[in-house]
Amino acid sequence: MQTEFSKEQQLLRDIVSRALREKSPATAVREQMASDRGYDPEIWQELCGDAGLAGVHVPVAYGGAGGGAVELGIVAEEMGRTLFCGPWFASAVMAGTALLEAANEPDWQELLPGVAGGSTIATLVLDDLNGPAGVGGSIRAAGDGKLSGTAAMAVDAHVADLLLVTASGAGGLGLHAVEGGAPGLTVEPLQVVDPTRKLSRVAFADVPARRVGDVTAGTLDRIWDRICSALAHEMIGGAQHLFETTVNYTKERFQFGRPIGSFQALKHRCADLAVEIEIARALTHHSARCLDAGAGEPYAASMAKAATADAYMSAARAGIQLRGGIGFTWENDTHLWFKRAKGSEVLFGTPAIHRERMMTMLEGAA
Amino acid sequence: MTPDRIRREVSAWLDANWRVDRPLVEWRNILLEGGWAAPHWPEEWYGRGFTLDQTAVVARVFRERDVVPAAQVGPRGLASETILACGSDDQKRRFLRPILTGEHTWCQLFSEPGSGSDLAGLSTRAELKDGKWIVNGQKVWNTSARHADFGLLVARTDWDVPKHQGISYFLLDMRQPGVEARPLRQMNGHQSFNEVFMTNAVVPPEDLIGGEGNGWHVAKTTLSFERRGFSRRVRGSSLDGRKQGPIYEEYEEEIRIATEPYTWYPQREGRVDLVLPRARETAAINDPATRQEIAKLICLYAGAKLASDGAEARRKAGTTEIIPAGSIGKLAASVIARQASHVHTMISGADAMLSGPDSAADGIIAEVLVSVPAISIAGGTDEIQRNIISERVLGMPKGYRADQGPFRDIKRNG
Numbered sequence: 001m002q003t004e005f006s007k008e009q010q011l012l013r014d015i016v017s018r019a020l021r022e023k024s025p026a027t028a029v030r031e032q033m034a035s036d037r038g039y040d041p042e043i044w045q046e047l048c049g050d051a052g053l054a055g056v057h058v059p060v061a062y063g064g065a066g067g068g069a070v071e072l073g074i075v076a077e078e079m080g081r082t083l084f085c086g087p088w089f090a091s092a093v094m095a096g097t098a099l100l101e102a103a104n105e106p107d108w109q110e111l112l113p114g115v116a117g118g119s120t121i122a123t124l125v126l127d128d129l130n131g132p133a134g135v136g137g138s139i140r141a142a143g144d145g146k147l148s149g150t151a152a153m154a155v156d157a158h159v160a161d162l163l164l165v166t167a168s169g170a171g172g173l174g175l176h177a178v179e180g181g182a183p184g185l186t187v188e189p190l191q192v193v194d195p196t197r198k199l200s201r202v203a204f205a206d207v208p209a210r211r212v213g214d215v216t217a218g219t220l221d222r223i224w225d226r227i228c229s230a231l232a233h234e235m236i237g238g239a240q241h242l243f244e245t246t247v248n249y250t251k252e253r254f255q256f257g258r259p260i261g262s263f264q265a266l267k268h269r270c271a272d273l274a275v276e277i278e279i280a281r282a283l284t285h286h287s288a289r290c291l292d293a294g295a296g297e298p299y300a301a302s303m304a305k306a307a308t309a310d311a312y313m314s315a316a317r318a319g320i321q322l323r324g325g326i327g328f329t330w331e332n333d334t335h336l337w338f339k340r341a342k343g344s345e346v347l348f349g350t351p352a353i354h355r356e357r358m359m360t361m362l363e364g365a366a
Numbered sequence: 367m368t369p370d371r372i373r374r375e376v377s378a379w380l381d382a383n384w385r386v387d388r389p390l391v392e393w394r395n396i397l398l399e400g401g402w403a404a405p406h407w408p409e410e411w412y413g414r415g416f417t418l419d420q421t422a423v424v425a426r427v428f429r430e431r432d433v434v435p436a437a438q439v440g441p442r443g444l445a446s447e448t449i450l451a452c453g454s455d456d457q458k459r460r461f462l463r464p465i466l467t468g469e470h471t472w473c474q475l476f477s478e479p480g481s482g483s484d485l486a487g488l489s490t491r492a493e494l495k496d497g498k499w500i501v502n503g504q505k506v507w508n509t510s511a512r513h514a515d516f517g518l519l520v521a522r523t524d525w526d527v528p529k530h531q532g533i534s535y536f537l538l539d540m541r542q543p544g545v546e547a548r549p550l551r552q553m554n555g556h557q558s559f560n561e562v563f564m565t566n567a568v569v570p571p572e573d574l575i576g577g578e579g580n581g582w583h584v585a586k587t588t589l590s591f592e593r594r595g596f597s598r599r600v601r602g603s604s605l606d607g608r609k610q611g612p613i614y615e616e617y618e619e620e621i622r623i624a625t626e627p628y629t630w631y632p633q634r635e636g637r638v639d640l641v642l643p644r645a646r647e648t649a650a651i652n653d654p655a656t657r658q659e660i661a662k663l664i665c666l667y668a669g670a671k672l673a674s675d676g677a678e679a680r681r682k683a684g685t686t687e688i689i690p691a692g693s694i695g696k697l698a699a700s701v702i703a704r705q706a707s708h709v710h711t712m713i714s715g716a717d718a719m720l721s722g723p724d725s726a727a728d729g730i731i732a733e734v735l736v737s738v739p740a741i742s743i744a745g746g747t748d749e750i751q752r753n754i755i756s757e758r759v760l761g762m763p764k765g766y767r768a769d770q771g772p773f774r775d776i777k778r779n780g
Contacts, residue, residue, distance in 0.1 A: 297668070
C-alpha cells in the first residue's frame with residue numbers, strides 16, 4: 001500500500017490549493033454563506049467545469065480524471081482548508097460515490113459525465129445521516145417506481161438537478177434517480193448552524209423516479225466509508241487552517257509586554273493540538289490509501305472520521321480560546337471554521353457512532 | 367559497496383573466523399582486528415566507514431548465522447560513540463577496544479536531584495587540585511551504575527560564567543573509593559536506576575573529554591546518540607536455546623545484566639497488546655462505554671504508528687521540512703500509555719486493586735497501572751516535549767528566562 005503522496009498527487013494538491021486560495025478567500029465564503037444559493041456559478045464552472053475537480057475520482061471513460069480516494073481526498077482537504085462554498089461535496093463526493101458504487105454501466109454512461117464535468121449538480125438523499133443502519137425506513141418506492149416519504153436533511157438538495165435517493169421497495173433498498181423539480185418533490189431549505197453547507201428537507205409525494213441500482217448493506221457500507229474518508233480529508237484541511245492561523249495569532253498578539261505565544265499555557269495547548277492533528281491526518285490519509293488498495297483495516301474510514309472530527313473541534317475550540325474576545329465575534333473568521341467543524345462532526349455519524357462501528361467490525365456487536 | 371558484496375565479504379570472513387568454542391573476549395578481539403565489530407566507524411578505529419544502512423547488512427548476516435556481535439547493549443554504546451566523536455586519539459586508544467569487547471561496562475552520570483529537565487543547571491563540582499580533577503556531588507537515574515567500570519560524567523568546572531559554558535565532561539573511573547552507587551527503588555517496586563555519590567572522586571587530567579568548559583557540547587553529542595537509540599540496544603539478543611556453545615553462555619549473561627533494568631518498560635508503555643484479550647476474557651468487550659475507550663486507544667495507536675512511519679519515509683527521502691517526529695512521537699506515546707492504563711482499569715474494575723501473580727495477567731496489569739506515570743517523565747518530560755514542539759516546530763517565541771548570567775548568581779535548589 002502507498003505510504004506517501006506521489007509527485008503527481010503533490011502537483012494536484014499544489015494546483016488545487018492555489019486555485020482555491022484565489023477563488024475562495026474568506027470574503028467569498030462570507031458572501032456565499034449569506035446567499036440562498038450558497039455558491040457562485042461562475043467559480044463552480046471554473047473549478048468543476050473547466051478544471052474538472054468534480055470528476056477527479058470518476059473513471060476516464062465517464063468523463064473523469066480516473067483518480068481514486070487519495071485524489072478525491074486531496075481536493076477535499078484543500079476545499080476544507082479554504083471552506084469552499086459549493087455543491088462539490090454533495091455532487092462529486094456523495095452522489096458520485098453512490099453512482100459508482102450502486103449503479104451500473106448504462107446509468108454510468110448517462111449520469112456520470114454530467115456530474116464529473118460539473119454541468120449536473122447532483123446530491124445523495126439519505127433518510128438518516130447518522131449511520132448506515134438507519135437508512136431506508138422513511139422513503140418508499142411504490143410498484144410503479146414512484147417515491148413517497150421524507151428525508152429530514154439533504155446536503156445541497158436546493159440546487160440539485162439530480163437527486164439520488166435511497167428508498168425501500170419490492171426489491172429491497174435501492175438507489176433511485178429523481179430529477180430536480182420533478183412533480184411531487186418539495187425541497188425546503190433549513191436554517192443551519194453552518195451556513196457554508198446548505199441543508200434542505202426533501203419531501204416526496206408520488207415523485208417519478210428510476211431505480212438505478214441495488215443498495216445492499218455492503219454497498220451502503222462502502223458508500224459510507226468513501227464519503228467519510230473524503231469528509232475526514234475536508235475536516236483535516238480545515239483543522240490545519242485553524243491551527244496555523246491560531247499559532248500565527250499567538251506570535252503577533254502582545255499582552256503583559258510579550259507575545260502571548262511565549263506563555264507556556266498557550267504553547268503547550270498548541271503542542272498538544274499539533275499531536276492530535278498529526279495523528280488524525282495520518283489516519284485520514286491512510287483511510288484513502290486503504291480504499292484505493294482494497295486493503296488495510298476495514299474500519300480505517302471510521303478511525304479517520306472519529307479522530308479527525310475530534311481534532312477539528314479541538315482546533316476550533318483552541319482557535320477561539322487563544323484569540324480571546326475577538327475570537328468570539330462575528331467579524332473574526334474563526335467562527336466560520338468552528339461551525340463547519342461542528343457540522344462535520346455530526347454529519348455521517350458522530351465520533352462515538354464511528355467508534356462503535358469500528359468495534360463492531362473488529363469484535364462483533366456488543 | 368553494494369549490499370550483495372558486503373554480504374559476500376562478511377560471510378567469507380565469518381567462514382574463516384567464527385567459532386562457538388572461543389571465549390567471548392578472544393572472539394571479539396578477532397572481530398575487531400577483522401574490522402567487522404563496528405563497520406560504521408572509521409577505518410583507523412576498527413571500522414570500515416560504512417553507512418548505517420551498510421552496517422545493517424552486516425548485522426543481518428550476523429543474526430542469520432547466530433554470530434555473537436561486538437558488545438553494544440546498555441549505555442556503553444553512548445560511551446563509544448561519544449568518545450569516537452569528541453575524544454582524543456589517546457582516549458580512543460584506551461577506551462574503544464574494551465567497550466567493543468565487552469570488558470568494560472559504562473553508565474551515564476548526567477541528571478542530578480537538583481537538575482532534572484534543566485540538565486545544564488547541574489551543580490556537581492570538579493576542581494583541579496595538584497594536577498587532578500577532584501569531583502564532589504550527587505547524580506541520579508543512573509542505569510547500570512552499580513556494575514559499571516566507567517561513567518560519562520558532566521560536572522561544573524567554572525561557576526562564574528553562564529551555565530552552559532561552565533560545564534566539563536569527564537570519563538570517570540567508577541572503581542574507586544570516592545564513588546558510591548546505591549540502588550533507587552521506584553514506585554512500581556523495581557530498582558532499575560541508581561544514585562551515585564561522589565566524594566573527592568579523582569579524574570586524571572587525560573580523562574577530561576572535549577576540553578575544559580566544552581562539556582555541554584559533548585553532552586549534547588551523547589544525548590543525540592541516545593535519541594537515535596544507541597543505548598538500550600538489544601539487537602542480537604534473540605537467544606532461543608537452539609544455539610549451543612560456550613560463547614553463547616557468556617553472551618547471554620552480558621545481555622541479561624544489561625537488559626534487566628528494562629523488563630518493566632513494556633508495562634510503562636501501557637501494554638496495548640493486552641487490551642483486547644483482557645476485554646474478551648472479562649466480557650468487558652460488551653460494555654458500550656469500554657468499547658468507546660478501546661476504540662479511542664486503537665485510533666491513537668494506529669495513527670501514531672502511521673505518523674511516525676510517514677515521518678521516517680520522508681526523512682529517508684531527504685525532505686527539508688522540520689519533522690518533529692521525535693517529540694510528537696514521545697508525546698503521543700504518553701497519551702497512548704495513559705489511555706491504555708485507563709482502559710485496563712475499566713476492564714479490570716475492582717480487580718484492579720490486586721497485584722502479584724494471582725492478579726490479572728500474572729500481575730502485568732497491576733504493573734501497568736503503577737508504571738505508566740513514568741513514561742511522561744523519563745527521557746524528557748511531556749512539558750519539555752511541548753516546549754520543543756511549540757518553539758522549534760511551530761516557531762512560537764521562547765519564554766522569559768531567569769537563568770542568564772554567571773551560574774553562581776542563579777537561584778537553584780538548596
